[in-house]
Amino acid sequence: MVIWYHDKSLSINIQRLIRIKLIQTFKCIRxxxxxxxxxxxxxxxxxxxxxxxxxxxxxxxxxxNLIKRKWRNYVVYELDTRLTQxxxxxxxxxxxxxxxxxxxxxxSEDFKKSHATVDKNNELSDDKEYTYKKFAPPLTxxxxxxIPKSFHFVDKESSTFLLFQLLNKVIIQMKHEFEDLxxxxxxxxxxxxxxPTQMGYIATFKDKYCSxxxxxxxxxxxxxxxxxxxxxxxxxxxxxxxxxxYIADLHNQLKxxxxxxxxxxxxxxxxxxxxxxxxxxxxxxxxTDVTVKPISVNGFWSTTRSLNVANMYxxxxxxxxxxESVIFKMQVGRAITTTVPYAYIAHIxxxxxxxxxxxxxxxxxxxxxxxxxVNAVWTIELKLSNIFDNQLVxxxxxxxxxxxxxDYYLFLLAKILxxxxxxxxxxxxxxxxxxxxxxxxxxxxxxFNFATMRSEQGEYTEAQKHLEEVLASNKLETVATNETHSLxxxxxxxxxxxxxxxxxxxxxxxxxxxxxxxxxxxNSFEMALKEQGNPIEEAIVHNNLGNLENFSxxxxxxxxxxxxxxxxxxxxxxxxxxxxxxxxxxxxxNKNKT
Numbered sequence: 001m002v003i004w005y006h007d008k009s010l011s012i013n014i015q016r017l018i019r020i021k022l023i024q025t026f027k028c029i030r031x032x033x034x035x036x037x038x039x040x041x042x043x044x045x046x047x048x049x050x051x052x053x054x055x056x057x058x059x060x061x062x063x064x065n066l067i068k069r070k071w072r073n074y075v076v077y078e079l080d081t082r083l084t085q086x087x088x089x090x091x092x093x094x095x096x097x098x099x100x101x102x103x104x105x106x107x108s109e110d111f112k113k114s115h116a117t118v119d120k121n122n123e124l125s126d127d128k129e130y131t132y133k134k135f136a137p138p139l140t141x142x143x144x145x146x147i148p149k150s151f152h153f154v155d156k157e158s159s160t161f162l163l164f165q166l167l168n169k170v171i172i173q174m175k176h177e178f179e180d181l182x183x184x185x186x187x188x189x190x191x192x193x194x195x196p197t198q199m200g201y202i203a204t205f206k207d208k209y210c211s212x213x214x215x216x217x218x219x220x221x222x223x224x225x226x227x228x229x230x231x232x233x234x235x236x237x238x239x240x241x242x243x244x245x246y247i248a249d250l251h252n253q254l255k256x257x258x259x260x261x262x263x264x265x266x267x268x269x270x271x272x273x274x275x276x277x278x279x280x281x282x283x284x285x286x287x288t289d290v291t292v293k294p295i296s297v298n299g300f301w302s303t304t305r306s307l308n309v310a311n312m313y314x315x316x317x318x319x320x321x322x323x324e325s326v327i328f329k330m331q332v333g334r335a336i337t338t339t340v341p342y343a344y345i346a347h348i349x350x351x352x353x354x355x356x357x358x359x360x361x362x363x364x365x366x367x368x369x370x371x372x373x374v375n376a377v378w379t380i381e382l383k384l385s386n387i388f389d390n391q392l393v394x395x396x397x398x399x400x401x402x403x404x405x406x407d408y409y410l411f412l413l414a415k416i417l418x419x420x421x422x423x424x425x426x427x428x429x430x431x432x433x434x435x436x437x438x439x440x441x442x443x444x445x446x447x448f449n450f451a452t453m454r455s456e457q458g459e460y461t462e463a464q465k466h467l468e469e470v471l472a473s474n475k476l477e478t479v480a481t482n483e484t485h486s487l488x489x490x491x492x493x494x495x496x497x498x499x500x501x502x503x504x505x506x507x508x509x510x511x512x513x514x515x516x517x518x519x520x521x522x523n524s525f526e527m528a529l530k531e532q533g534n535p536i537e538e539a540i541v542h543n544n545l546g547n548l549e550n551f552s553x554x555x556x557x558x559x560x561x562x563x564x565x566x567x568x569x570x571x572x573x574x575x576x577x578x579x580x581x582x583x584x585x586x587x588x589x590n591k592n593k594t
Contacts, residue, residue, distance in 0.1 A: 004030065004031045004054045005032045006056045007057030007058060014081070019421075025111065028277075039063075049322075050073040053067055053075070053077065055067075060080065064076050074093060075095075080096055083096070085098060165296075167237060167241075167361075168361045170413060171241075184243050198222065201222040205217065214250040218300070228299075231243070232299035238428045250300065254360050257343045264333050264334050266305075266329060268305070268329060269301070269302065270309070270327050271314060272324065275323065278326070281367060292366055294364055294367070295364070298361070302356055314377065324378055326377070329380065330365065330381075331384065332384045336384050338364070339389050340360050344357050366383045367380070368381040368382060368383055369381045411429070411442075411445070413429055418452075426453060434450075447467070450463075455507075471504060500531065500537065502533035509521045509545075509548075522549075525548065526545070528541045529541055535570075542565040543565035555585060555588050565581075566578045
C-alpha cells in the first residue's frame with residue numbers, strides 16, 4: 001500500500017507522471033494534497049504490516065518526521081526536485097530522491113524484494129483439486145469516490161471500474177469468429193506446454209466445445225477456469241481479450257438462465273483475502289463522507305447458498321502470509337435488477353453440492369459492514385447494487401451507440417489502457433489495429449494517439465514517426481474545431497476525431513524540442529502558426545515557440561510570442577502558466593536594460 005502526499009508546489013506534469021508510475025507499480029494508492037486530511041488519515045488503525053509513503057513539497061521534512069514518530073514498519077520515499085544529487089540516503093527507512101526515474105527504480109526494486117518471499121511461500125500446486133475455488137477476481141474498491149459522468153479518467157478506482165465495464169461490453173457486443181476460440185486455446189497451450197494432462201484437456205475442449213455448455217466448462221477443475229481467473233487477477237486486459245469468445249458465451253448463457261427470487265436471499269463466499277484489500281475495505285467502511293460504499297468485481301463471481309461450503313473455502317486452518325480468512329455474506333434483494341446477469345447453476349455444475357450462484361463479470365456491491373471475530377475470521381457484508389447502471393447507460397450513449405465495428409472496440413480498449421498508464425498492453429492493441437485494413441482517417445487517429453503515448457514514455461523518435469504518418473496523409477482537416485489537444489492528450493473525449501493540422505504540427509515541434517533539435521522545433525511551430533486554428537490552439541503554439549526562443553537566448557522574440565499567447569488565451573486552463581512564462585521573460589528584459 002502506497003500513501004502519496006504532495007502540495008501545490010509540485011507541477012501538474014510531475015503529478016501526472018507520478019500518478020501513472022504508481023498505477024503501473026501498485027494496486028492500492030492513497031493520494032493526499034491536504035495536510036490536515038493526511039495527518040488525520042495517519043491516526044487510523046492499519047491492518048497492513050508495512051506502509052510505504054511518497055512525500056514531496058515544502059512540508060515534506062515535517063511530515064516525514066511525523067511518520068517516523070508514529071510508525072515502526074514504514075518506508076518513506078521523499079521527492080525533492082531541488083536537489084542536485086540524484087539520490088541521498090537519510091536513513092534505511094527514509095530515502096530522498098531528486099528525480100522520478102530513480103525514485104521509482106528504487107521503489108520497484110524494494111517492492112519486488114519484499115514480495116518475493118511471500119509469493120514463494122504462497123505458491124499452490126497446479127494439480128491440487130479445486131484449489132482455484134479459493135481465489136476470486138480482483139475487487140475494485142471505491143473510497144470517497146464517484147463515477148465521473150463524462151468518460152474522463154480522474155482517479156485509479158473509477159478508471160479501473162470503467163475499464164472493466166467497457167471490457168465487458170466490448171467482449172459481449174463484438175462479433176466473434178471461431179478463430180477467436182483457437183486464440184484462447186493457443187494462449188492456454190503456451191501456459192501448460194509442460195503439463196501433458198492439461199494439454200490433453202485443451203485438445204478435447206477444442207474438439208468438443210459447445211457454446212451452450214459454457215457454464216459446465218467453467219465449473220470443471222481443469223485449465224479453463226484456472227487460466228481465465230489468473231489473467232483476471234492480474235488485470236491483464238490483453239490476455240483477458242484472448243478469452244473473448246468464451247467470456248461472451250458464459251455471459252450469454254448466464255443471461256439465458258438468469259435466476260429471479262421471490263424473496264430476499266443471502267449468499268456466501270469463503271476465501272483468503274490479502275491484507276491490503278482488507279485495509280481498503282476497512283477504510284471504506286469507516287468513511288463518513290459517503291452514504292453508499294460500492295465495490296465491483298472485475299470477473300465472474302462464484303457464490304453459494306451454503307454457509308458450510310463458504311467456511312470450507314475460507315481456509316481458516318491454512319496459514320498464508322499476508323492473507324486472512326474471509327466470509328462474504330451477500331444480500332440480494334427481491335426487487336433489485338442489474339445489468340449483470342446471475343444464475344443458480346447447481347443443476348449444470350460439475351459440483352452440484354456447492355449450491356452455486358454465478359454472477360457474470362462486473363457485478364457491483366454495496367459494502368454494509370466488515371468485522372473480525374474472536375477466531376480471526378473476517379465477515380464482509382455486501383448488498384447487490386445497481387447504483388452505476390444509469391451511468392453505464394450514459395457510457396453506452398457516449399461510446400458504443402451506432403458502433404458495431406470490432407476495430408472501434410479495440411481502439412477504445414487501447415485508449416483506456418493508455419490513459420491508465422498500461423503502455424505495454426495499449427501498444428499491443430494499437431499495433432494490432434495498424435496491421436488491419438482500415439480507413440486512412442481511422443489510422444490517423446491511431447497514429448496520433450500512439451504518438452501521444454510514445455511521448456509520455458519518453459520515446460520521442462517513435463512518437464515522431466507516428467506523427468509523420470499523420471502529416472503525410474491527405475486526410476487532415478486544416479480548419480480547427482473547438483476541441484483542443486495538447487501533448488500529451490489527457491482525455492478520452494472525441495477520441496475518434498482528429499485534431500487540426502495546427503495542433504499536429506505543434507506536437508511535432510514539442511517532440512523536436514524534447515530531442516534538443518531546436519531548429520526543427522522552431523520550424524514546426526512556425527508552420528503550425530500558418531495553419532488556421534482557434535485562439536486557444538494558437539496561444540499554445542505561441543507559448544511553446546516563446547519558451548523555445550527564451551531557451552535559445554532570443555529574449556525579444558520570446559517576449560513577442562509569450563505576450564501573444566497571453567492575449568489569445570484569456571481565461572483558459574493554461575492562462576496562469578502562460579502569464580508566469582511571460583513574467584519570467586519580462587524580468588529578464590528589465591534586468592538586461594539595467
